[in-house]
Amino acid sequence: MNDASYKVTVAKDLEDLIPTFMKNRKKELDNLRVALAARDFEQLRQLGHRMKGVGVSYGFERVSALGKSVEDGARSGDRALLESTIAQYGEYLARVEIAFE
Amino acid sequence: MTGTAFRVLVVDDDPDMAAFLARLLTREGMAADTVADAEAALARVAAGAPDMILLDVMLPGADGFTVCERLKSDPASAMIPIVLVTALEDHESRLRGIRAGADDFLTKPVRREELLARVKTLRGCTRRAASSRRGGSPRRSSTRRPCARPSRATSRRALPRASSPSSPRTARRSGASRSA
Numbered sequence: 001m002n003d004a005s006y007k008v009t010v011a012k013d014l015e016d017l018i019p020t021f022m023k024n025r026k027k028e029l030d031n032l033r034v035a036l037a038a039r040d041f042e043q044l045r046q047l048g049h050r051m052k053g054v055g056v057s058y059g060f061e062r063v064s065a066l067g068k069s070v071e072d073g074a075r076s077g078d079r080a081l082l083e084s085t086i087a088q089y090g091e092y093l094a095r096v097e098i099a100f101e
Numbered sequence: 102m103t104g105t106a107f108r109v110l111v112v113d114d115d116p117d118m119a120a121f122l123a124r125l126l127t128r129e130g131m132a133a134d135t136v137a138d139a140e141a142a143l144a145r146v147a148a149g150a151p152d153m154i155l156l157d158v159m160l161p162g163a164d165g166f167t168v169c170e171r172l173k174s175d176p177a178s179a180m181i182p183i184v185l186v187t188a189l190e191d192h193e194s195r196l197r198g199i200r201a202g203a204d205d206f207l208t209k210p211v212r213r214e215e216l217l218a219r220v221k222t223l224r225g226c227t228r229r230a231a232s233s234r235r236g237g238s239p240r241r242s243s244t245r246r247p248c249a250r251p252s253r254a255t256s257r258r259a260l261p262r263a264s265s266p267s268s269p270r271t272a273r274r275s276g277a278s279r280s281a
Binding site: 011013014017020021024049050052053054055056057058064 | 115116117118120121124128159188209210211212213
């Protein structure tokens with residue numbers, strides 16, 4: 001991903017919700033790692049499904065795209081895809097830059 | 102929820118999604134209340150009917166379809182407009198939602214413009230019906246659904262689980278609605 005992929009613009013009226021949103025995404029990342037280690041594909045599918053639904057709503061297109069990848073990987077039992085996607089998610093959350101307008 | 106604003110009950114187990122939906126609604130001058138599961142949703146409606154319900158399909162325990170069926174099969178809540186919010190985009194899920202009595206659908210990820218357009222349309226229908234109705238208290242009655250099509254789920258033949266009008270549960274909910 002290039003640097004532009006880590007820049008997100010969020011609606012100003014959602015600004016006060018973003019700290020909780022990001023905190024929950026980091027918890028989600030932990031949960032994804034635990035579920036992957038446990039090979040709990042149903043849990044992974046549910047987590048991916050939730051990411052897919054909530055990401056774009058707040059303006060985080062990449063969260064939804066990664067969520068779809070997690071969901072697909074969980075459905076097919078594709079451990080390599082899940083590992084790669086979860087690693088990308090971790091990098092994304094560490095680097096994302098948020099602007100409000 | 103306040104006494105004068107259009108009152109929307111948001112049912113979603115994802116706190117971020119619930120907060121997002123509630124924020125958009127309150128920005129438009131509506132009152133939003135949130136609950137996270139089916140049981141809480143049914144209890145909240147029984148305690149006082151909202152003007153509309155945004156209902157997520159994938160809930161812990163009973164799913165949104167089941168909640169929708171139960172509300173639509175109860176005369177005390179049958180006329181509350183229900184918008185099913187789901188990431189499920191397939192035809193079968195939509196069909197199941199229609200059979201459950203849903204008045205409209207929103208697909209996740211929810212787009213602000215689409216949400217507000219749908220909610221405002223249903224709010225406008227409710228207000229027009231309230232202004233044209235004679236007598237009664239239109240804001241507090243839960244027996245209105247002016248723009249929605251007749252719900253299949255309100256047919257007790259279609260839904261055997263529908264409560265009898267004389268059952269204690271129905272009587273209790275009717276009473277709650279009248280006193281709200």
